[in-house]
Amino acid sequence: MACPNTTTDSFTLDKSAKIYVAGHRGLVGSALVRKLQTLGFTNLLLKSHSDLDLTNQSHVQNFFSTHKPDVVILAAAKVGGIHANNTYPADFITINLQIQTNVITSAFHHGVKKLFFLGSSCIYPKFAPQPIKEESLLTGPLEPTNEMYAIAKIAGIKMCQGYRIQYNWDAISAMPTNLYGPNDNFHPENSHVLPGLMRRFHEAKVLGKKEVVVWGTGAPLREFLHVDDLADAVVFLMEKYSGVEHVNVGSGVEVSIKELAELVKEVVGFEGELVWDTSKPDGTPRKLMDSSKLAGLGWVPKISLRDGLVDTYKWYLENVEQ
Ligand code: GFB
DSSP states (O other), rough: OOOTSSSSOOOOOOTTTOEEEEEETTTTHHHHHHHHTTTTTOOOOOOHHHHOTOOOOHHHHHHHHHHOOOOOEEEEOOOOHHHHHHOOOOHHHHHHHHHHHHHHHHHHHOSSSSSEEEEGGGOOOOOOOOOGGGGGGTTSSSOOHHHHHHHHHHHHHHHHHHHHHHHOOOEEEEEEEEEEEETTOOOOOSHHHHHHHHHHHHHHHHHTTTTEEEESSSSEEEEEEEEEEEHHHHHHHHHHHOOOSOOOOSOOEEEHHHHHHHHHHHHHHHSSSSEEETTSSSSSSSSSSSOOHHOOOOOOOOHHHHHHHHHHHHHHHHOOOO
């Protein structure tokens, strides 16, 4: 495949650049807004879902023609944990394809200088060699529980590549590992494992319960990254990277779901027992990403899993609990 512009390139992200953060109320988008504001970016364009439905093509086109952002960070997506992905496959593929197609095409047609697309580590084959390198994309079958979401995200990567190859447009994409932090979804069924367990342990502690049910066998391995580290990496890549290939963003630290459950239990202060519900799916056995490409560019994460959990539980108590 012809790959123009495959090396790193310097893009000056001006402090006054008009940056549209799509999905600014979510886990990733809100972390990006905090990061950009801390760095002194003053011209952020933010629209909530009630003001702009990103699945509506004509609304998205009108928005871009009216506001003409310089830079777009596409963090809006329908996301969820293993149960939500398994239960609502039509929503996961349709809504994500609609959002990303509308935003990417409108950004291209309205003169956006740089677009950043965010995907997920579930784009890789279920049995990809570990740690997973960027080159593993499309080398084998996907994990069935999140195939629809993964296919939408793979389409997003390919759209960025297509526009770069055909038009030399500066669209880049990054694939974060499993994320957590403030503004996560703490829904008991539809969330990812970390916020789901945090809420369950907290409620069990408050109600004086003796047991908490945890899904699956506890054997799957997962890599977790605090969303503030991800936001830092996104800004870093916006400024330092311009290439056709997506970039993995991980912490390099892997834990089993059993180890994670024990750690969340300790941080929350629940003193009862864990009961494993093996009727629930484990999902992919392991998905540790190889983030050496990003490390080679000069970025490494800073927040340990324990510190990140303490920070997230504090946020949960101050926000969700209230
Ligand atoms: O975080 P999670 O839903 O997503 O589940 P994936 C990770 C593991 O934790 C699975 C187990 O083995 C679950 O069975 N688990 C244990 C739980 N207790 C719970 C619980 O209370 N809630 C949840 N949710 N899991 C997602 C994909 O896969 O990863 C998404 O479905 C996305 O598409 C995301 O890519 C990053 O890591 O398995």
